[in-house]
Amino acid sequence: MKLEELSKSELKIRYDELNSKYEEYKSQSLSLNMARGKPGSDQLALSDGILDPALLGNFKASDGTEVRNYGVLDGIPECKAIFADILSVKPENIIVFGNASLTIMYDYVSQCMVFGAGDGPWAGKKIKFLCPVPGYDRHFTILEHFGIEMINVPMNENGPDMDLIDELVKDESVKGVFCVPMYSNPTGITYSDETVRRFASLKPAAKDFRVIWDNAYCVHHVKDNHDSLLNIFEAAEEYGTEDFFIEVTSTSKISYPGAGVSALAASSANIAAIKSRMNAQTIGYDKINQLRHAAFFKDIDGINAHMKKHAEILKPKFECVIEAFEKNLAGKGIAEWTDPNGGYFISLNVMNGCAKRVASLCREAGVTLTGAGATFPYGKDPDDSNIRIAPTFPSLDELKKAVDILCLCVEIAAIEKITA
């Protein structure tokens, strides 16, 4: 039954009931964290075999390169090959970088500020980017850092509102879009084929339009019936728009976050431009770590087999959250949530105006959530409704408690709103 249909006295009874449970949790001085998309320690242990020095053999890459010494700008061949398979592009369209795709994206935007992307430097000009919302806070941080104006574009179950994007890109100062096309952060949805094709067929006014296609969760399936994403470069080829797309990914959530390997895929023209910049920036990234990864995973089958092990650990955690939501929140008209097939997040929309209150109630009870608003540019959720749930880091026992508390807080905040 919807809470709004309850009488004032029924709501009061319910509120007291919830509050006494909440106070009980509070007295336990818990410390539970669902804030960031961090793998749990059992997930980290899956990759410990990667540290075996025997994997490095005689320290030679497949082309004979000594991985302990200087050299190789764009990655050793076996590492490029794996990323090429993961992203379904040719190895020559791959550059292997350091430990973080975030740094690749930052550097790409930074380069656009100083040198531009074919139509003059962005620095000193009014530059706007489109941001599908809710989205990834660290994308917004990069854009805000560079003073790039962010424009919200609502997400639906097929991806961003493409009609709106079609309209917005007619403005020449709109230079790009930041997006997570597969198992989107935080909604967990994957862009439909139609959405990908509409990205490929965009007709922006800006000649130097760039879509940062952050394919962070490209092999990160949780359920057996997993999503698949249309290859953006294949779609773009039809329209001759390959230069619009800068795709990135990493092994952060395959091997180790912070000690993995990242990669970029792009058109030949963009690869050449980026390599020319890298030539001033580095002598080469960590090839020992590249060889370690290539030797441990071997190929795309090795990656997929490894991701199944992650999925076995993650599946019960995702189910735990969804089951708790179903049990405690369904039918009450106070929350909606996504039930993704992969990725690292579940997106929860509580009643408008309640997200900050829910996060604050949770915090008081020892449950840390991603800050309410963080999934929107400038930290401003216009509806104060979205909460990103990161179920991966806590143990299953901790998670059960944390979600239980979260559900209490969602309902408490809703009753407070209804009765205000």
Next chain:
Amino acid sequence: MKLEELSKSELKIRYDELNSKYEEYKSQSLSLNMARGKPGSDQLALSDGILDPALLGNFKASDGTEVRNYGVLDGIPECKAIFADILSVKPENIIVFGNASLTIMYDYVSQCMVFGAGDGPWAGKKIKFLCPVPGYDRHFTILEHFGIEMINVPMNENGPDMDLIDELVKDESVKGVFCVPMYSNPTGITYSDETVRRFASLKPAAKDFRVIWDNAYCVHHVKDNHDSLLNIFEAAEEYGTEDFFIEVTSTSKISYPGAGVSALAASSANIAAIKSRMNAQTIGYDKINQLRHAAFFKDIDGINAHMKKHAEILKPKFECVIEAFEKNLAGKGIAEWTDPNGGYFISLNVMNGCAKRVASLCREAGVTLTGAGATFPYGKDPDDSNIRIAPTFPSLDELKKAVDILCLCVEIAAIEKITA
């Protein structure tokens, strides 16, 4: 006897003699490389113990941080402590980065282009940097990449010509200096205490003046009677100029080039500014590699003991070059060279107008040198005289041959010039 004092016929005899030796070498189809400051394979092997996973224990840094997961912007404490000892600064003035100090320097200049260093962005303005010459080509590449005008400042045996620098920094568009203060690349000299103090007491017109103090060879002694460098931050404290200096170093030539750890030391104000930028750029650098390094080297004594092993390998190589120069070139009035106590290079000045010819003769005989001119901004050595010798990569046997050929070429080119 000086070649210039020989008669034409004596020179002809000498030239034919040299040429027949040269042709003999040429017929051997050699492939010897003295181009880059790369450690040899025996040096690489010194660090292979660093790959032992046992060093990583339970994957916890000294402050309890799980090194396999996300987090820690500025480095794990034990790694910061080692760099703090290496550079004689406080750990809170250290940031540990990724695998390359080159990238730190590039990023620093890039940040200055977009945001500046306290007096507005550099992009779009006329910006000049002073470049002690001969110097490090990759510094010049960064500056050229960003369109920063480079001004040559001659090096002497105590460092750059500080009288000239005092004059040049009166120009407000002169925003900084790039230098290698210890075992300078390529001369191998170390800045005298007086030179360091004059850097510390500079009175530049630019408020946002920055000296990139690339202390790449800070512990890289070759001879027992090694140099020491005055601490720039201690000197700067006297004059209140700490903010002018950005010091970088790395373990590239301590552990592995390309798979080491780099670090920056700076004033508290600069550290805060850099961390604020890093907050948008990364979640953190590779902490597994940081812990590996800290556990392997333990402390500054461990570093110094390890560098002694490098020195044992490098000392005969440096001696081999110097001995060959003494034997083949001394007293002929055709070449001068440095005899450094550490670092990776020996600087050779041949007769004006001969460096390119020497490099080309060497190349034809299978000996690769750093491109003539590379030690000057824009690749333009005004005297066409300087050649950087990198004696570390070839084996001692190869090196002997390579230097022998080099000496032949220096004398051949000199006779060609004298008799032209």
